[in-house]
Amino acid sequence: MEKPVIGFAMCGSFCTFRAVLGEMRKIAEDGYRLLPIMSGNAFATDTRFGRAEDFVSEVEEICGRKVIGTIPQAEPIGPQRLVDVLVIAPCTGNTLGKLANGITDTSVTMAAKSCLRIGLPVVLAPATNDALAASAPNLGRLLNTKNIYFVPMKQDSPIKKPFSLVSDFSRILPSVLAALEGKQERPVFLE
Ligand SMILES: Cc1cc2nc3c(=O)[nH]c(=O)nc-3n(C[C@H](O)[C@H](O)[C@H](O)COP(=O)(O)O)c2cc1C
Numbered sequence: 123m124e125k126p127v128i129g130f131a132m133c134g135s136f137c138t139f140r141a142v143l144g145e146m147r148k149i150a151e152d153g154y155r156l157l158p159i160m161s162g163n164a165f166a167t168d169t170r171f172g173r174a175e176d177f178v179s180e181v182e183e184i185c186g187r188k189v190i191g192t193i194p195q196a197e198p199i200g201p202q203r204l205v206d207v208l209v210i211a212p213c214t215g216n217t218l219g220k221l222a223n224g225i226t227d228t229s230v231t232m233a234a235k236s237c238l239r240i241g242l243p244v245v246l247a248p249a250t251n252d253a254l255a256a257s258a259p260n261l262g263r264l265l266n267t268k269n270i271y272f273v274p275m276k277q278d279s280p281i282k283k284p285f286s287l288v289s290d291f292s293r294i295l296p297s298v299l300a301a302l303e304g305k306q307e308r309p310v311f312l313e
Contacts, residue, residue, distance in 0.1 A: 210245070
């Protein structure tokens with residue numbers, strides 16, 4: 123049977139890019155076709171973690187195709203059935219908030235909306251310092267939203283960063299495969 127096509131969307135949690143790209147490469151090497159999407163911020167912001175153009179080149183090299191970086195490019199993803207499932211890794215607090223409140227003003231939120239409108243699963247891998255503070259209501263709402271699934275996550279530094287949660291990116295592929303069967307990878311919260 124042919125392997126599912128995975129939409130792989132990245133948001134601006136720049137400190138996690140290295141870890142996420144490592145997992146993206148493994149998934150590609152496993153023979154999955156990946157459609158890369160980056161939010162405008164992820165696509166264009168240079169930070170102390172690296173230059174945007176270097177990250178974009180690396181993503182394009184891993185996936186063997188151009189990054190989708192605009193709302194018009196992302197809009198056909200669902201209706202034209204360009205993917206079987208969408209994973210957003212890393213997913214920022216900003217994008218969590220938008221998804222929880224029906225705001226569609228980036229390539230990533232557009233990709234999610236275009237998948238959800240035809241009932242495709244969307245898998246979120248949050249990485250945000252305010253997951254247990256300002257983003258907590260959004261996280262809760264999305265945990266209770268049809269066709270939204272999560273990559274298992276944990277408090278990465280409970281003493282120094284008491285409100286932070288980061289997904290275990292090594293669980294992206296199992297979470298995606300579970301979501302394709304309508305299941306949530308468990309446990310959602312890791313120790
Ligand atoms: C160096 C740097 C690191 C950041 N890391 C994170 C992060 O890990 N998680 C997060 O939610 N936001 C983080 N942000 C903030 C987001 O980039 C910002 O909220 C942005 O609007 C996200 O846009 P997007 O969700 O469309 O990608 C970081 C910003 C900078 C400059």
